[in-house]
Amino acid sequence: MLNRILILTIALLSITAGADKTKIDERALSYLKRYGYSTCESSSTSKVRCSESPALMLKTFQRYFGLKITGKLDKSTRAMMNRPRCTVIDKPSRSHGPLGMASGFKWPRLSLKYRIESFATDRQIKQEDQIRIIEEAFNEWSKYTSIKFVMVCPSCPADMFIRFERGDHGDGSAFSESTLAHAFFPTDGRIHFNSDFTWTAS
Numbered sequence: 754m755l756n757r758i759l760i761l762t763i764a765l766l767s768i769t770a771g772a773d774k775t776k777i778d779e780r781a782l783s784y785l786k787r788y789g790y791s792t793c794e795s796s797s798t799s800k801v802r803c804s805e806s807p808a809l810m811l812k813t814f815q816r817y818f819g820l821k822i823t824g825k826l827d828k829s830t831r832a833m834m835n836r837p838r839c840t841v842i843d844k845p846s847r848s849h850g851p852l853g854m855a856s857g858f859k860w861p862r863l864s865l866k867y868r869i870e871s872f873a874t875d876r877q878i879k880q881e882d883q884i885r886i887i888e889e890a891f892n893e894w895s896k897y898t899s900i901k902f903v904m905v906c907p908s909c910p911a912d913m914f915i916r917f918e919r920g921d922h923g924d925g926s927a928f929s930e931s932t933l934a935h936a937f938f939p940t941d942g943r944i945h946f947n948s949d950f951t952w953t954a955s
């Protein structure tokens with residue numbers, strides 16, 4: 754009986770996949786999967802093959818980024834995918850592991866300390882200006898939440914740790930050439946910016 758159900762499920766999934774004629778290349782498909790637009794669980798132990806509609810994934814992506822919802826890999830959708838971005842998943846689910854479980858993590862208090870451990874290496878922004886800009890960014894967050902952020906010295910105990918890094922920097926999430934920054938969910942607190950980009954004050 755179970756076998757019949759599995760076969761029927763696979764057959765139905767194949768029909769769904771066959772009915773969706775949306776053309777999408779491997780690169781776009783892996784981008785959509787990488788950022789959480791796939792509803793298939795990523796478990797390799799699953800015995801049921803999971804197929805899904807590229808058009809549906811594209812529509813969700815387009816809605817998320819405020820693009821025209823066509824369900825097609827059109828010019829503006831492709832352009833959005835090619836933009837440098839943060840590597841945090843847009844549509845997290847438990848199958849994405851720690852990066853996908855933002856809702857399960859929170860800070861245990863409303864006053865948080867952060868320290869700046871390194872700076873953007875190009876000399877376009879003076880170090881004091883980098884400090885000011887980061888402070889302003891935290892203050893902007895404070896305006897809309899009850900959380901207060903306090904900057905402490907680079908070697909002081911802190912909740913959040915800001916660094917400018919490049920390439921593979923030893924935290925298991927190497928920067929690709931299109932990754933601007935990434936951060937680890939509470940209470941880890943690491944915030945990394947990609948040093949290979951030229952950071953400006955505007």
Ligand SMILES: [Zn+2]
Binds near residue numbers: 924926
């Ligand atoms: Zn990192």
